[in-house]
Amino acid sequence: MQFNRDIRPILSAACFRCHGADKNAREANLRLDQPADSGPNVDEDRAITTGKPDESKLFFRITSEDHSERMPPPDEVRQLSDPEIKLLRRWIEEGARYEPHWAFIAPKPLSLPEVDRTSWPINAVDHFVLKRLEQHGLRPSQEADKTTLIRRLYLDLLGIVPRPKEVDEFTADKRPDSFERLVDRLLASPHFGERFARHWMDLARYGDSNGYSGDGSRPWAYRWRDWLIDAINTDLPFDRFTIEQLAGDLLEDRTIQQQIATGFHRNTLTNSEGGSDKEEYRVRQVVDRTNTTASVWLGLTVGCCECHDHKYDPLTQREYYGLFAFFNNAEEADIAAAAAGHPKSAKAQAIVERTERIETHVHVRGNFLDHGEQVQPHTFAALPPLQPRRADILPDRLDLARWLVHPDNPLTSRVATNRHWHWLFGKGIVQTTEDLGTQGSRPTHPQLLDWLAAEFIRHGWSRKQTIRLIVTSATYRQSSRIRLDLLEIDPDNELLARQNRFRVEGEVVRDVLLSSSGLLQTDIGGPSVRPPLPDGAIKGTRFKWPASKPPDSYRRSLYIFTQRTMLYPMMGTFDGADPNVSCSRRSRSNTPLHALVLMNESVVLDSSRALVHRLFGERKLESDRRRLAYAMRLVVGRQPTVAELNELASLYDEQLRLCRDSPTAAAQIAALDGESTAIPTVEFAAWVMVARTLFNLDETITRE
Known part of the structure; x- marks a missing residue:
C-alpha cells in the first residue's frame, strides 16, 4: 500500500476540494491532504484513528447509509466506488501513513532494474520499461523496419520527411550503429532547432501581434524566435x-x-x-x-x-x-x-x-x-x-x-524530461505535462522519469543528449503495430509494449506536403510570412493580410505570421496551439475537416502540381507505373504494394477519363499552375488529382 499511488488519487478526486489545502474552502475544519488529522485516538475530533477503520470518523462517513452523514454528499457527482472504499479501509488498517506528493520529493539515485530478457535493452531506458512489461507478463514489440524508423525520426526530430535517396542510403547501411549515426546527423541539422523551437513556442504563447480587439502587429517579435532556434541548435x-x-x-x-x-x-x-x-x-x-x-x-x-x-x-x-x-x-x-x-x-x-x-x-x-x-x-x-x-x-x-x-529543485528537470518524452512518444510519462501536481496524472514509469531527470542534470542539462538517449533506445525503435494481446491488458499503451502512432501537428502536416513535393523553402530564421488565406477568412474584419509570394509563401510553418485573434485556418483545423495562453500539449482531433483541407487547401493544390512536375522531371521514370510508385515514396516514404500500385493506376485511369470528359474542369486545374509544362492539360490534371489523393492518405499525416 502506497499513499501516493493508491490513496492520494482517491482523496484528491473526491475529498480535497472541501478538505484540502485551501483554508477558505475547507469545511468542518478538516484537512485530509496532510497527516495533521490522523494519529492516535486522543481527540474525539480526529478523522482517522490509525489501525482502526471502524473507529475512524472518515471511514464512518464514507460508508454511512444516512444521506445526511454520507461523504461525499449524495448530490456530488464524484462518489467513491466500492474498490476505493476498500482501499481506504486497508490504508487505515495499515497505519494511514502519508507521503509528500511524489513530484515534491527530490529524485534519488537509482540503479538499473534487473530484467529477465537481457538481450533486448539497448540502453538504460529499456531496463525500466522492460521491468514493468515483465511484471505484467508482456513482451516488447519487434523493432520497426528501417523505412519506418527513418521517417519516424525525421518527423520527430526535423518535422519533415526524408528524401528517397536518404531512405535508400539508410536502408542499405548495414553497419550496426547506422541508426545512431542517423540520429547524430539529424541532431546536427539546423532544422532540428526549428522543430523543437515550435514546441517551445507553444509553451511561450508566441505571437506576432498584440492580442485583444486591436491586435496590432509586433514587427520585431521574430527576433526572439531566431534566438530560440539558435539556442536549440547550439544545445544551449x-x-x-x-x-x-x-x-x-x-x-x-x-x-x-x-x-x-x-x-x-x-x-x-x-x-x-x-x-x-x-x-x-x-x-x-x-x-x-x-x-x-x-x-x-x-x-x-x-x-x-x-x-x-x-x-x-x-x-x-x-x-x-x-x-x-x-x-x-x-x-x-x-x-x-x-x-x-x-x-x-x-x-x-x-x-x-x-x-x-x-x-x-x-x-x-x-x-x-x-x-x-x-x-x-x-x-x-x-x-x-x-x-x-x-x-x-x-x-x-x-x-x-x-x-x-x-x-x-525536484520539479524542473522532471518537467523538462517529461516534455521531451511527450514530444517523442506522443504522450508523456506523466500524461498531464502541464500539471505534475496532485490533480495531474500519475507517472506510468516513475523510476524512469526520475532516472532521466537525474541524467539530464548530470549531462549538463543537455537537450540533445537527453533526446539522443531516448530515441536510440529499443523502446523508441519498437513497431507501432497494434497487438491483440495488448488491447485488453493495456489498450492505451501505458506500459510501452509498442510505439505510439499519432497524427502529426498542423505545422508538420503542411511541411510534409511542401517537403515531399519539393516546394519547401528551407532558409532558417527571419521575419514571419503570410501564406495566402482561404477566400473570406478575413472578410468583415479589420485585419490586412498582404499575402507573401513564392518562395516565401512556402517557408516552414513555424514562420507563418501568428495573429492572436485569428489562428491561421489550416493550423486551427489541425488543433494548433492557442497563442494567447501557454500550451503544454495539444489536442488531437479527427474530423472530416481534415480531409477537406487536405483536398482543397491552396498549399495542397500547389504541392500537388509541384509533385507532378517532380515526377515528370525524373528521367528514370519512364512509365506511369514507375511515376506512381515514386509518388508514393515521396509522400509516404515507402514503396507501394502491388495491390496499392494497381489501385493508384486505376485511380489515374479514372481521373484521366473524367478529365477528358470534362476538359473545362481539367483546364481549370491546369490554369492554376504557374509553370510551363509539356504535359497535356488533361493528363496534368489527372496526375494532380492522384497527387491530391496521396496527400489525403491517413498515412501521409501520421507518424508511425
Whole structure:
C-alpha cells in the first residue's frame, strides 16, 4: 500500500476540494491532504484513528447509509466506488501513513532494474520499461523496419520527411550503429532547432501581434524566435536557456542576444486601445508571466492561487504573490538590436528591471485594486528554499531563474524530461505535462522519469543528449503495430509494449506536403510570412493580410505570421496551439475537416502540381507505373504494394477519363499552375488529382 499511488488519487478526486489545502474552502475544519488529522485516538475530533477503520470518523462517513452523514454528499457527482472504499479501509488498517506528493520529493539515485530478457535493452531506458512489461507478463514489440524508423525520426526530430535517396542510403547501411549515426546527423541539422523551437513556442504563447480587439502587429517579435532556434541548435544547456529567458537582462556583461532571450516574457498580450486601464492590463501581464513560469518550469497550475489558496496542491495565495513579485518589477523595453542580416534600425522585444520597485500586495479575491498583505519576492514553501545571491537586497528574477534550475529543485528537470518524452512518444510519462501536481496524472514509469531527470542534470542539462538517449533506445525503435494481446491488458499503451502512432501537428502536416513535393523553402530564421488565406477568412474584419509570394509563401510553418485573434485556418483545423495562453500539449482531433483541407487547401493544390512536375522531371521514370510508385515514396516514404500500385493506376485511369470528359474542369486545374509544362492539360490534371489523393492518405499525416 502506497499513499501516493493508491490513496492520494482517491482523496484528491473526491475529498480535497472541501478538505484540502485551501483554508477558505475547507469545511468542518478538516484537512485530509496532510497527516495533521490522523494519529492516535486522543481527540474525539480526529478523522482517522490509525489501525482502526471502524473507529475512524472518515471511514464512518464514507460508508454511512444516512444521506445526511454520507461523504461525499449524495448530490456530488464524484462518489467513491466500492474498490476505493476498500482501499481506504486497508490504508487505515495499515497505519494511514502519508507521503509528500511524489513530484515534491527530490529524485534519488537509482540503479538499473534487473530484467529477465537481457538481450533486448539497448540502453538504460529499456531496463525500466522492460521491468514493468515483465511484471505484467508482456513482451516488447519487434523493432520497426528501417523505412519506418527513418521517417519516424525525421518527423520527430526535423518535422519533415526524408528524401528517397536518404531512405535508400539508410536502408542499405548495414553497419550496426547506422541508426545512431542517423540520429547524430539529424541532431546536427539546423532544422532540428526549428522543430523543437515550435514546441517551445507553444509553451511561450508566441505571437506576432498584440492580442485583444486591436491586435496590432509586433514587427520585431521574430527576433526572439531566431534566438530560440539558435539556442536549440547550439544545445544551449537548459539551465542557461532558462536563466537567459527569465533574467538575461540581469546578467553581468550581458550580450544583446541574452537580452533578446527575455523576449520569452514579452509574448504576453498587450492592450494599447484608447481608454483601457494601463495598470489593469499591466497586472494582467504580470499574472500571465507568473502563471506561465510556474506551468513551463514547475509543471504546476497556480492560476487559482490568484484568488485563493490552491484547493489541491500545497500552494498558498500569499506564496503566489511572492512569485508574482519577481515579475512585478519588470517592464517592457524595445532594445536596439542590429545584427547581420537585419537593418540598422532593427529592434528586439525585451524586459528590464525597473529602477523604482513597485510594492507587491496580495490581491484580495484576485482584485488588483483591493490590496491585502504586502509581500516580498519568495517561492513556494513546499519546494526547497530560494538562496539569493546577495543577502542585503531583495531577490530578483535572476535568483528565481537559478532557483528553478538548482539541482535540489525536484520539479524542473522532471518537467523538462517529461516534455521531451511527450514530444517523442506522443504522450508523456506523466500524461498531464502541464500539471505534475496532485490533480495531474500519475507517472506510468516513475523510476524512469526520475532516472532521466537525474541524467539530464548530470549531462549538463543537455537537450540533445537527453533526446539522443531516448530515441536510440529499443523502446523508441519498437513497431507501432497494434497487438491483440495488448488491447485488453493495456489498450492505451501505458506500459510501452509498442510505439505510439499519432497524427502529426498542423505545422508538420503542411511541411510534409511542401517537403515531399519539393516546394519547401528551407532558409532558417527571419521575419514571419503570410501564406495566402482561404477566400473570406478575413472578410468583415479589420485585419490586412498582404499575402507573401513564392518562395516565401512556402517557408516552414513555424514562420507563418501568428495573429492572436485569428489562428491561421489550416493550423486551427489541425488543433494548433492557442497563442494567447501557454500550451503544454495539444489536442488531437479527427474530423472530416481534415480531409477537406487536405483536398482543397491552396498549399495542397500547389504541392500537388509541384509533385507532378517532380515526377515528370525524373528521367528514370519512364512509365506511369514507375511515376506512381515514386509518388508514393515521396509522400509516404515507402514503396507501394502491388495491390496499392494497381489501385493508384486505376485511380489515374479514372481521373484521366473524367478529365477528358470534362476538359473545362481539367483546364481549370491546369490554369492554376504557374509553370510551363509539356504535359497535356488533361493528363496534368489527372496526375494532380492522384497527387491530391496521396496527400489525403491517413498515412501521409501520421507518424508511425
